[in-house]
Amino acid sequence: MFSPLINELIQALRCLPGIGLKTAQRMAFQILERQRPQGLALAKSLQSAIENVGHCKACRTFCESELCTLCSNPARHSHQLCIVESPTDVIAIEQTATFRGYYFVLMGRLSPIDGIGPQQIGIHQLNERLDNGQFTEVIIATNPTVEGEATAHYLANIIREKSISCTRLAHGIPMGGELEYLDGSTLSRAFTARTALT
């Protein structure tokens, strides 16, 4: 329908999640009509990000240096490790400023139906990291979904064998929540994990 170069651009844009044919067309024409300099900048940053960004050697998060800024910071508590599913979880936890240890990012969760097993979540790297004996506590902060729970259970089995203390984030009622509107699973979870008032 369009000239070959435009078609190529539209097809290329469609590789992004949630971008269909119409959206890709709109994006392509927007760039060509009104935002040529921005389009060039986008192309440049795409290229340099793909060429230079890799995984942090220690925690597996995305970064362009060998170690990410968090892992290369010596001021953090070196005995605690927090395992999360994705880089966005690291940011969420960092914003609370309650955790001062190091992270390990699984870049996913165990999900057999999607073909993601222990290999894909970097279990070898985690083993190496735990074997250097630096950590006395590992906090598992995977999501409270079925896959996240399975991942937590799998990791806990590995960590316990190394006689490192292993904890899991609490689940329960959200702050400001009302019991009346809570779903059954969360509420029964909150009951079984209730804590004593002191």
Added chain:
Amino acid sequence: MTERVLLQPAFVLHARPFKDTSLLVDFLTRDYGRLSAIVRGARSQQSRYRGHLRSFVPILISWSGKSELVSLNQLEPNGSPILLEGNSLLAGMYLNELIVRLLHQHDAHPDIFDDYYKGISALHQNEEIEPTLRRFEKNLLVALGFGFSWAHAADTSNPIATSQWYAFEPDLGFCENLQKFNQRTVFSGAHLLAIAQNNYDNHDVLRTAKQIMRIAMQVRLGNKVIKSRELFI
């Protein structure tokens, strides 16, 4: 195909993110088999479905649509959620994977639905995992039309004898003629009869059942791999 179905008993088998706030969910329904549906807005902060759209929670769902992919209109809890933990959870995920890999879409199997419900309830009540899985696998093969007799030899039709050894041919069943069906492994008649009665008290019987099911399942799975097995350590 139906355009609108109301309050059908179902379980979530698998969910994956779709667009910004939606989910693509594989359901196991009682009367419509396995079903893929879009659940719009399921991942948003205000979603009414939060907490209900997870595996092992009995729900009632209503959907509409004519194509392969229907869209979910309504979801209600249907009984108390089954919270699986630890190895029971991994076993539950194994059942989910088996169903996703083996059951075709829109292939109605109320018996599989009931077996699945029973199976995960047994896992929840901390019954032993392996016998529960073997019972489910055995019933699943029968329901899918791949069943074979545990009481009679396939080649001679003689009743299985406790003192005899049998070769296993996934398409036929157990065979007396060990020369004709040249097999690396043979199975004890006593074990087969115990499995026929779902009697897994003996450890060796359980191991035999696992071997047989592995072979039988692999034939039906073709080149698909059951990834959940890697999780059991």
